[in-house]
Amino acid sequence: MSSVAVRNVVKSYGEHTIIEDLSFDIQDGEFMVFVGPSGCGKSTLLRMIAGLESFQRGEIAIGSRVVNFVPARDRNIAMVFQDYALYPHMTIRNNMSFGLKMRGTDKAEIERRVAQASEILQIGHLLDRKPRALSGGQRQRVAMGRAIVREPDVFLFDEPLSNLDAKLRVEVRTEIKRLHARLKTTMIYVTHDQVEAMTMADRIVVLRGGAVEQIGTPADLYHEPRTRFVAGFIGSPAMNFLPVHINGETATLATGDQVQVRRLGSSAAAPGELGIRPEHIGITAPGGHGVECVVDVVEPLGSDTLLSVTVGDTPVMVRLPGDVVPKAGDRLQLAFVPGKALAFDANGARI
Ligand SMILES: Nc1ncnc2c1ncn2[C@@H]1O[C@H](COP(=O)(O)OP(=O)(O)OP(=O)(O)O)[C@@H](O)[C@H]1O
Ligand SMILES: [Mg+2]
Known part of the structure; x- marks a missing residue:
């Protein structure tokens, strides 16, 4: 488990500044949601925390360690994407254990973690199947399972539910919340869906054009929006x-x-x-x-x-x-x- 700090971060692509002097703190164990309209910089910010994207100025710290120059694989974070990114030719069991094997984790330890993650996500009966034999919701659960077995300090989610139909979105949303309640690991979750943000978050960062518009609990943003933008964005x-x-x-x-x-x-x-x-x-x-x-x-x-x-x-x-x-x-x-x-x-x- 870890806190995350973003301090005065500036990110540009060529002449174009995407993120301008962004700062905020995420507490250890917090469920933080980044929300904002398309193109406001949510994925870019998440990818910078993950170490998949460089930036021009500022500092990102995970726990007490500044990670600006720490490669993604050494940050002890796990990321879950919208498109699952499962290996199609591998069984579910191998999809979940592959990363640990590559790190040389002990076989018994891998089995223990896969068994535990499958139990949490109720995918034990799917372990010998290939991804194509799974529904969208089941694939998304496997993608989460693969993140859980890493026992990361921080989970990063980038719109993980957007390929699911409306009913399944609500189900998996509840599962992710339950997962957070059980693991108590810091989670950062990106969505452009304010209902997801409101229902899942401990706190929400509302982003607009690469800047923080407001940070607060769902109730803060609903009752005390500081701008018309936040007032209009939150609530349905x-x-x-x-x-x-x-x-x-x-x-x-x-x-x-x-x-x-x-x-x-x-x-x-x-x-x-x-x-x-x-x-x-x-x-x-x-x-x-x-x-x-x-x-x-x-x-x-x-x-x-x-x-x-x-x-x-x-x-x-x-x-x-x-x-x-x-x-x-x-x-x-x-x-x-x-x-x-x-x-x-x-x-x-x-x-
Ligand atoms: N490789 C790149 N080169 C140039 N501009 C980029 C690149 N990647 C992203 N951008 C720009 O950076 C801005 C932020 O993109 P980002 O993907 O972070 O937005 P987002 O908030 O995740 O949007 P969405 O909700 O559509 O996923 C956008 O204006 C985008 O066009
Ligand atoms: Mg995005």
Whole structure:
């Protein structure tokens, strides 16, 4: 087990700087997720920690050891990729033990580790098969098994679930969490799926254009996003943003309606945006006064009902309890849950 530190790292390809002065710490035993849109540098960062990619400036440490000049094979990390990278001609048992054999690990020790990993992942019955005789989910489990037998200080995962169908993704996601709970090894997990990030992470690093936008627990990012980018990226369906004029704790919508916002500071009156999550909007009792909207689309999901509505000219998503099912064309009065509406300035900073 090990902590990981990234200090002032700069990475460029030729003229093009991909990562600019990035710093953060990962605690020993932590499950850290890197999340962000495509091309923001998640894989590059993971590969630099793994030792598969060089960088121009800064320092990466695993435990107390700076590893800038330590080759990948000597970093005692194990990486699990999206495409499994299993050897097609080898049995599952040999796929799992190959790396250890190459290192000259004792035969009895290899058997012990393979047996233990197969037991954890419940793949004991597959050991004599070849990868082509396995389902996608089983192959991904074998890829994890191969990482586990190395008994690494740190596990690195790069979008390991993206080749699996939706149901299997949820299953394997739970398995990886269980694995972490059992092994308590530091894990770094890359995804562009914010639901995966929220459900798996102890803490999340939100990356944007090669820079850290915010680091925090899933609850921090959900409740206290520091920017509009994080607010819009975390949460599903995404947070709604409405153009407003902000004065103190009052935001005035384009429709003239006034809504209370929770402010961080007390800057001068200014135009900006109000952010409110779909689950923090309700409808008022009949005859009550709220923000008027017109229902465009109704999506009854059983457990809840999603509405696409229009407030003035702005599209807004609303999540209601499943037993409330309005009709397209209905006019409703929306009520924003007190304390849940956030304020952002014209540059997207939380204010
Ligand atoms: N070998 C390379 N040469 C030049 N540019 C590269 C190279 N590898 C990656 N890049 C660029 O670096 C940036 C970050 O790429 P990276 O693969 O880390 O993104 P990512 O966040 O993992 O994206 P995705 O979610 O699509 O996997 C991208 O703009 C990419 O085009
Ligand atoms: Mg990537």
